[in-house]
Amino acid sequence: MKKLVKINPRWLLLLVIMAVTQMSAQDIIDGEKMKFFENKVIVNNSPEEVWRILTAFGNVSSFHATIDDSFAINGSAEEAAVGSEREIQIPDGVNNIINKERIIHLIDGVYYTYEVYESENFPIKKMQVTFGLRRNFKGQTILYSKTYYKFNNAIASRLLKKKLNRANMDSLLAYKYFMENGEKNTEIKVLRKRYVESVKAGEDDDMISSISVN
Template sequence: MKANINLSIHLFLWLFLTVTSAIYAQVKSDFKKSKTIYNEVIVNGSPQQVWKVLQSYGEVSNFNATIDESYMLNEGTGVAVLGAEREIHIPNGINNIINKERIVAFVDGVYFTYDVYDTENFPTRQMEVTYGVRRNRSGQTVLFSRTEYEMNNYLTTSMLKGKLKKSNFDSLLSFKDYIETGEMNTDLKELRRQYDQKEREETDFAIRLDPSN
């Protein structure tokens, strides 16, 4: 009788631990939700011109105002290829964010994706970033970027989305400015002001052409 009671107790405990572990795993899985950021800008240039600049993987800090330093971590010429690794330093107040990044997907002339496999001074758990170029339906050249990321907890993942989106868009503006003007590391505030002004002018022009107004 006693043996049967002990067996029942052990069976109950086993079932309890199994069920609670499954519930915890589900909660933990639901907790780990990545966020996606997408930005794009129209560039006055050909896709080939845009791709040539994007390929300057190891020297991105020369013209991207969102990055203080960049250099290659493995052998190579600094050009974007599958497996190329670099380290970048991103200004963020007192301490720079230091990312180590490796290209994990690559289609020549179209896009590349890099994995941020190590980071300092920022709560990144995982992040993959894609930069690419395409033409839209109007034949314009579009420079785009897509970021999928997860911070060290759900709250931080959500709270930092705006900051990351702004930084990513600033990066595209830096690329755009360099491609169109040849200027390196133009002040970000100036880039935003120029872009906002251009957007307003294009919107006003479209309104004037619209016969319904």
């Protein structure tokens, strides 16, 4: 009779984490293998207020620092709903990145996911972005974003994946500042200095976090 081998619970947990990570790295959306990253921030406001602001979908540029312009298209309302569409313009040097986006999933008060179905001046082949909220074990409101993406080619992927991730984190910082202070369109450089440097200084280690699977 073979002797049973005991597995250390810590090793078992590590194996589970590795398995989940590997599966996530190979997620397939509409037949495409997609890479992803996830960012999150703590927001000092109620989940209800965070969700209310998050659902300002079509007119998000009215307060959001990282977007030059946005407007609802194809008869959509401004507020987020399944099927809502918008066009947004994101500053990127000489030419703005212009995306057309459509909400494909939404659970009220929890999250919504939109797809970028058309893009100009940025070599993205496919992208889906989820914004949502939850509470942590301390009862704080967490605003998070998870992005699945595939670039048009491998060179673009190597050169631009960090830029895409940073842009997503900047977006969360812009949401965070408006949700906490009500001040619109504060420059992103100011927000980076305010939040990111405070984390580096050890003032609030859990405020910002990032996960990337490449």
